[in-house]
Amino acid sequence: MAALFRGSRNLLLRWNKHVNLASVSTRSMASKTPVGFIGLGNMGSPMARNLLKNGYPVIATDVxxxxxxxxxxxxxxxxDSPSEVAEKADRIITMLPSSPNVIEVYTGPNGILKKVKKGTLLIDSSTIDPAVSKEMAVAAEKMGAVFMDAPVSGGVGAASLAKLTFMVGGVEEEYNAAQELLTCMGANVVYxxxxxxxxxxxxxxxxxxxxxxxGTAETMNLGIRLGLDPKLLAKILNMSSGRCWSSDTYNPVPGVMEGVPSANNYQGGFGTTLMAKDLGLAQTTATNTKTPIPLGSxxxxxxxxxxxxxxxxxxxxxxxQFLREEEGQ
Amino acid sequence: MAALFRGSRNLLLRWNKHVNLASVSTRSMASKTPVGFIGLGNMGSPMARNLLKNGYPVIATDVxxxxxxxxxxxxxxxxDSPSEVAEKADRIITMLPSSPNVIEVYTGPNGILKKVKKGTLLIDSSTIDPAVSKEMAVAAEKMGAVFMDAPVSGGVGAASLAKLTFMVGGVEEEYNAAQELLTCMGANVVYxxxxxxxxxxxxxxxxxxxxxxxGTAETMNLGIRLGLDPKLLAKILNMSSGRCWSSDTYNPVPGVMEGVPSANNYQGGFGTTLMAKDLGLAQTTATNTKTPIPLGSxxxxxxxxxxxxxxxxxxxxxxxQFLREEEGQ
Amino acid sequence: MAALFRGSRNLLLRWNKHVNLASVSTRSMASKTPVGFIGLGNMGSPMARNLLKNGYPVIATDVxxxxxxxxxxxxxxxxDSPSEVAEKADRIITMLPSSPNVIEVYTGPNGILKKVKKGTLLIDSSTIDPAVSKEMAVAAEKMGAVFMDAPVSGGVGAASLAKLTFMVGGVEEEYNAAQELLTCMGANVVYxxxxxxxxxxxxxxxxxxxxxxxGTAETMNLGIRLGLDPKLLAKILNMSSGRCWSSDTYNPVPGVMEGVPSANNYQGGFGTTLMAKDLGLAQTTATNTKTPIPLGSxxxxxxxxxxxxxxxxxxxxxxxQFLREEEGQ
Amino acid sequence: MAALFRGSRNLLLRWNKHVNLASVSTRSMASKTPVGFIGLGNMGSPMARNLLKNGYPVIATDVxxxxxxxxxxxxxxxxDSPSEVAEKADRIITMLPSSPNVIEVYTGPNGILKKVKKGTLLIDSSTIDPAVSKEMAVAAEKMGAVFMDAPVSGGVGAASLAKLTFMVGGVEEEYNAAQELLTCMGANVVYxxxxxxxxxxxxxxxxxxxxxxxGTAETMNLGIRLGLDPKLLAKILNMSSGRCWSSDTYNPVPGVMEGVPSANNYQGGFGTTLMAKDLGLAQTTATNTKTPIPLGSxxxxxxxxxxxxxxxxxxxxxxxQFLREEEGQ
Structure with a gap:
């Protein structure tokens, strides 16, 4: 019975695949047809530039x-507007600051979905609430388009060097089509x-x-106060079960590693305000799914x-630095 | 005045060094003289056995x-007692459950320090408050003995196989003498x-x-609820900045890795009660040194x-498992 | 200049008042005209019944x-639907489980705002995200209606006895009109x-x-473990700076007070799941307004x-009870 | 055997009682005999002065x-020393900064217990770890003396005005004797x-x-950001289940109440460093008794x-203020 069901589902999938493949193949056959790009901020600009470098005509807009x-x-x-981009391109990438911007760019009065062509591939690289991604996917599907979420890890430097990592969600049949574009902008693409x-x-x-x-900051601070040399402590942690990326690759204590923000007065890197934003998303998704996250919270x-x-x-x-400052200073 | 004092202190140190070196060499020359061992619990027993295997006569006691x-x-x-051990051995290892036991075994009425010989090397492998280690060192020094703390990482299995890691604190001059014994019981010794x-x-x-x-447990749980496959999520974390020992070596989610407690209904491994004990020590040292440890706490x-x-x-x-259980179950 | 501005603003307010008063007075003159009620759950049913008791014709609907x-x-x-209620009543009260229900009932295909009459007073007593309340108010205003949020404190018992407390947000000019209805269902109405x-x-x-x-539960538990009698500890806290509603009116320790859930195996009262829901709202509003709430979180x-x-x-x-259980039990 | 032991212990207790009662009556009969006072800091000085005002001869010492x-x-x-105080007075009050000072003053080389007379009543008003109080009581009992802990609530002002609250622990038979002295220095004495x-x-x-x-600070801050007037919010909380001493008597928001530190740039009152010290004691006792205190921690x-x-x-x-500061300021 389960096998039967699985069989029918495969048939269904195949049918879907057929439909999708049709559009995919159209797009694939003309792979250097224009690509739309909406959101030309610190991250979006170098990403769009990398598409141009790879020979893709780009139709762009930004506020x-x-x-x-x-x-x-x-x-x-x-x-002038996302809807115009949608008129002229059947593959569109969006890179926007937050959920409300994404909602506006897709479903607003001049939004993509007002003019989107059937079969268009929409890839959103913004970091937003996954619930909003799902809503956009449903809205896109109603218009015959396909929406995928593909947020990045890596900063402005990685964006310029096309070294981003893309984490991609969406129907598996469209993954290859998305990958074709994303590999122009990133070094890793994970489905x-x-x-x-x-x-x-x-x-x-x-x-x-x-x-x-x-945790690494607390631990290093405590160890130092207990008389341990910071470099030695980092070395001990990194050969033991306390090891983590923050202790072995991005140590927060000045003097322990070179080439990291702690060696440069905490300039560059990933701003506290951006981390707070991402944790706000974690908080919201956890609250909505009733998942306890005591430490994350x-x-x-x-x-x-x-x-x-x-x-x-x-x-x-x-x-x-925030935790360390001495009493009396 | 300060310089003078520092000068005298150096003289004193030099003199101490002389005395210590003398005793070190005496002990080294007769390296297979008896070694005392106090505390024959789950960890202490296999450790003492490894000393025997390495040809050291062992003088032991336990309650x-x-x-x-x-x-x-x-x-x-x-x-019959720690003091008797001290009469018969000039190198003694202790492996006890907690700070009060250590205080009793060293400074109690039948404690080591009642009968300790000048120049004796005392190595405490218990996991205790470092403030107590310091007190014991001062008390030992008054009797002309040398105290070092050498807690272990690794469990009963590692103790049996002589694969423990020892983290050693104490005067550097005595480190070699300690190392000679500790290498019989462990694979790594770190000063x-x-x-x-x-x-x-x-x-x-x-x-x-x-x-x-x-953090790993919360993250895996959240990801699973958001629709991610646990193995895939672990793989993504482990190639990214979320990577840590608990995600890549000891993953807490059943089915992600083999040969870890999560694959065996959380049996074996490192008990929650032992972790709570160690965190109690972290808490106490942090409180005493006025160090903020919000996540540790x-x-x-x-x-x-x-x-x-x-x-x-x-x-x-x-x-x-504690965090995961579903509402309604 | 400020005075002038204030003057103009008063004129504006007066003009607004005039417009509003028109609709208010229409409603007031016919104060026993029908009142709509949407959401007849555990709380909504007794609330609607109290309106009937006070002589108001009620037009109701529920799923x-x-x-x-x-x-x-x-x-x-x-x-059959919220929109039908809106056709037949110019004062409507809604009492729904959560934000999505409110959005549906007001702005859905058969929602209130599809058929709402100009000047209608909409009072939402659901406990939801205040951002959603604001959105509903904007949407209502576009249709010429007035939206107020009026969540309650007090449970099913208070709802039956018309002893609820209403906390009301909205334009001040409409407060009297809202108060007229809310006093039929509650003992306190706060603007x-x-x-x-x-x-x-x-x-x-x-x-x-x-x-x-x-905090009270942790404190009572700690005190009991330190040898204090629970009743005595509660008494000391309640005459000191530790005093709070949970210590003096709703003490969580069985045996300290009578007539509270802790005296009845924690049955009745305010369910943990409802408190978790309200804290989820606090979390969400705090995240959205970038307000730190470490203890609330x-x-x-x-x-x-x-x-x-x-x-x-x-x-x-x-x-x-959750915190207290002894090791080994 | 256990019964026999219990029996003998009862005999012993009865005997002790007899001795103690004897000394109590001796002390009571001569109630204006000298009282010792050790620790003349910000709190101890005005306390000792109040004993003088009440006609008690005071024998004092301080570093x-x-x-x-x-x-x-x-x-x-x-x-010159605590031991001299003990030679000259059979009722002694101590008021010291922390546990190590108490240990030194009672059991140090010139400590009280070196010269304490049988039947002496020792009252420690320091705020310290209750485990240390118990140790001192055992040590005092060995010398035939009686130790009670009697920490205070109330600051320097209350100490000057003899308005402190004393919380007293110790054998009940001695409580009256302690109370006689403590009422000279405080308005409330609680056994x-x-x-x-x-x-x-x-x-x-x-x-x-x-x-x-x-909690009050977080809540007021959140409410203000959500558009509530601080005074109105305080009023609502204080008539509801959010009410606590910090919201209704010592509100932390400037402008809400007069005569509290928040009305005076947070000067005066109870210093953050003192609160951190007391929470350190709570943490330590909770850790030692294995009591979970997530919010306290x-x-x-x-x-x-x-x-x-x-x-x-x-x-x-x-x-x-710590939580409130705006981004960008």
Whole structure:
């Protein structure tokens, strides 16, 4: 019975595949047809540039005219609104700051879905609530388009060097089509499952990163106060079960490693305010799914307090500095 | 005046060094003279057995006669009290459950220091408050003996196979003498600094381990609820900045890895009650040194609640199970 | 200049008042015209019954026909959808489980706003995200209607006895009109400010209540373990600075007070799952407004874990039981 | 055997009772015989002065000669050490900063117990670990003396005005004798039970106070950001289940109440560093008794971070300021 069901489902999938493949193949056959790009901020601009470098015509738009101008000078065609992008391209990438922007760009009065062509592939690389990704996918499907979430890890540097990692959620049949474009902008592309799982993977990774970083900062601080040399302590942790990315690759204590923000007064790197934003997403998805995240939740609060206390624009490893300051100083 | 004092202190140190070196060399010359061993529990027994295997005569004692009997059958000489051990051996290892036991065994009415010989090397492998280690070192020094703390990481299995890691604190001049014995019982011996830093290193490692484990459990649970496959999520974390020992070596989610407690209903491994004990030590040292440890402190509370709720004897990775249970179950 | 501005603003307010007063007076003159009621659950049913008792014709609807039947038997007119209610009544009260239900009932295909009459007064007594209240107010205003949020404190008992407390947010000019109806169902009606502040007041109160309750449970438990008699400890706290509602009115320790859930195996009262829901709202509003709430957030997580561990339907004071259980039991 | 032992112990107790009662009556009959006072700091000085005012000859000592001089000018006899005090007085009060000081003053080389007379009543008003109080009681009992713990609530002002509250732990038979002296220095004297319960009561109260204060600060901050007027929010909380001492008597938000530290830039009151110390005691007793205190523990960490960030000497209600500061400021 289960086998039968599975059989029927495969038939269904095959049918879907057929339909999808039709559109995919259309797109594939003309793979250097224009690609739309919406959201030309710190991350979006270098990503769009990498598409141009790879020979894709780019149809772009952004709320800031200056960002558009720069990309236009590099050969992109600039248009006035997301809906215009949708008229001219059947593959569109969006890179926006937060959930409300994504909702506006897709479903607003001049949004993509107002003019989207059937079979269009929509890839959203914004980091947002996976519930919003799912809503967008449903809305896109109603218009005959396909929506995938593909948030990135890696910062502005990785975006420029096309070294981003993309975590992709969406129907598996469209993954190859998405991958073709994403490999122009990133070094790793990971398929995570149904729509929203790209966001989920990113949120999960960043939550564990945040916990590991605060934990490393507390631990290093405690060890130093107990008389341990910071470099020796890091070495001991890194050969033991306390080891984590924040202790062995991005140590928050000045003097322990070179080439990390803690070696440069916590400049550059991943800002506390961005980490607080991602933890806010973790918090929201956990609240909505009734999942307990005691440490993730406290990590969120700590970075939030840091934002209130002047650490918003420092790298998030500055939590070591936040905790360390001596009484009486 | 300060310079003068420093000068005198150096003289004193030099003199001490002389005395110590003398005793070290005496001990080294007769390296297979008896070694005392106090505390023949789950960990102490296999450790003492490894000394016997390496050809050291062992003078042992324990509050439980059965434990003594077993070791006697293997060739050890059993005596009635720590003070008797001290009369018969000038190198003594102690392996005890907690700070009060250590205080009793060293400074109690039948304690080691009642009969200790000048120049005796005292190595305490218990996991205790580093402040107590320092007190014991001062008390030992008054009697002309040398105290070092050398807590272990690794469980009963590692103890049997002589694969423990020792983290050693104490005067550097005595480190070689300690190392000679410790290498019979462990695979790694790390010198950490002054007395108490061995404990500090162990406490720090275990605190970060605890934080990483709870963080991994929360993250895996959240990801699963958001639709991610647990194995895939673990793989993504382990190639990203969320990576930690608990995600890549000791994953708490059943089905993700083999050969770990989560694959065996959380049996074996490192009990929640033992982790709660170590976090209690972290808490106490942090309180005493006025060091903020927000995540370490919350991790302590979570394992403490788990102990109250029936998880005391399960491996500490069972925190995944503790957090996961569904509403309505 | 400020005075001038204030002057102009008053003119504007007066003009608004005039417009509003027109509709208000129409409604007031016919104060026993029908009142709509949507949402006939545990709370909504007794509330609607109290309106009937006070002589108001009630036009009601609910997704469960049985709930409708009951109210119909008491004299209410039952209709099929929120939009039909809106056709027949110019004062409507809604009492729904959560934000998505409110959005559906107001803005859905058969929602109130599809057929609402100009000048209609809409009072939502659901406990929801204040951001959703604000959205509903904006949507209502576009249709010429007025939306107020008026969540309640007090349970099913208070609802039956018309002893609820209403916390009301919305334009001040409409407060009297709202008060006329709310006093039929509650003993206290408090005006809190602009739309959403009723929700804000409720969320804030419940967050502090949750923190106080867990704090009281921890404190009583610690004191008992330190040898204090629970009744004596409660007495000392209540005459000192530790005093709070949970210690002096709703003590969570069995045997300390009578007539509270802790005296009745934590049955009745305010379920842990409901408290977890309200803390989820506090969490969400705090995340969205970037407000740090470290204790509120941890309280949320604790009640969430309790829900996963079988405490969902016990009174929230059962946190004492959750924390207390002895090792080994 | 156990019964026999219990029997003998009862005999012993009866005998002790006899001895104690004898000494009590001796002391009572000569109630204006000298009272010893050790520890003349901010709190101890005004307490000793109130004993003088009530006609008791005072024999005092302190490590700071200036403090002694001041009290000498008011008529006290100053001696060189705690042991000398013990030679000259059979009722002694101690008021010291922390556990190590208490241990030194009672059991050190010049400590009270070196010269204490049989039947002497020892009252310790320091706030310390109850486990230390118990140790002191055992040590005193060995010398035939009686030790009681009697920590205070109330600050320097209350000490000057003899308005302190004393929480007293110790054998009930001695309570009247203690009360006679304590009523000269305080307005309330509460008997809490066996030795250590006075400390326990104080620690418990202050832990709940700390939780209530941070909770109130978070709640008020959240409410304000959601558009509520602070005074109105305080009023709503205080008539509802969120009510606590910190919301209705010592509100942390400037402008809500007069005559509290928040109305005076958080000067005066109870310093954050003192609250952090008391929470450290709560943490230690909870760790030692394996009692989970998740909120108490987090409250400890928050005040500890505040101490590191420049809030050490501000009133502990300044946590509102610590949490509030806006991003970008």
């Amino acid at each position: 800031f005219p200056e960002s558009c101008k720069e990309l236009q000078d590099l050969g992109a065609q600039v248009v 995570c499952g149904q729509v929203g799982t790209g966001q989920a993977a990113k949120i999960c990774n960043n939550m564990l990163l945040a916990i590991g970083m605060i 406290l990590a969120h609060q700590i970075f939030r307090v840091m934002c209130s206390r002047g650490y918003a624009n420092k790298d998030f490893s500055s939590v070591f | 439980f006669p059965e434990s003594c009997k077993e070791l006697q059958d293997l060739g050890a000489q059993v005596v 950490c600094g002054q007395v108490g830093t061995g404990q500090a290193a162990k406490i720090c490692n275990n605190m970060l381990l605890a934080i990483g484990m709870i 919350l991790a302590h509370q979570i394992f403490r609640v788990m102990c109250s709720r029936g998880y005391a004897n399960k491996d500490f990775s069972s925190v995944f | 469960f026909p049985e709930s409708c039947k009951e109210l119909q038997d008491l004299g209410a007119q039952v209709v 809190c400010g602009q739309v959403g502040t009723g929700q804000a007041a409720k969320i804030c109160n419940n967050m502090l209540l949750a923190i106080g309750m867990i 941890l309280a949320h997580q604790i009640f969430r874990v309790m829900c996963s561990r079988g405490y969902a339907n016990k009174d929230f004071s059962s946190v004492f | 700071f000669p200036e403090s002694c001089k001041e009290l000498q000018d008011l008529g006290a006899q100053v001696v 809490c039970g066996q030795v250590g319960t006075g400390q326990a009561a104080k620690i418990c109260n202050n832990m709940l106070l700390a939780i209530g204060m941070i 987090l409250a400890h960490q928050i005040f500890r971070v505040m101490c590191s960030r420049g809030y050490a000497n501000k009133d502990f209600s300044s946590v509102f």
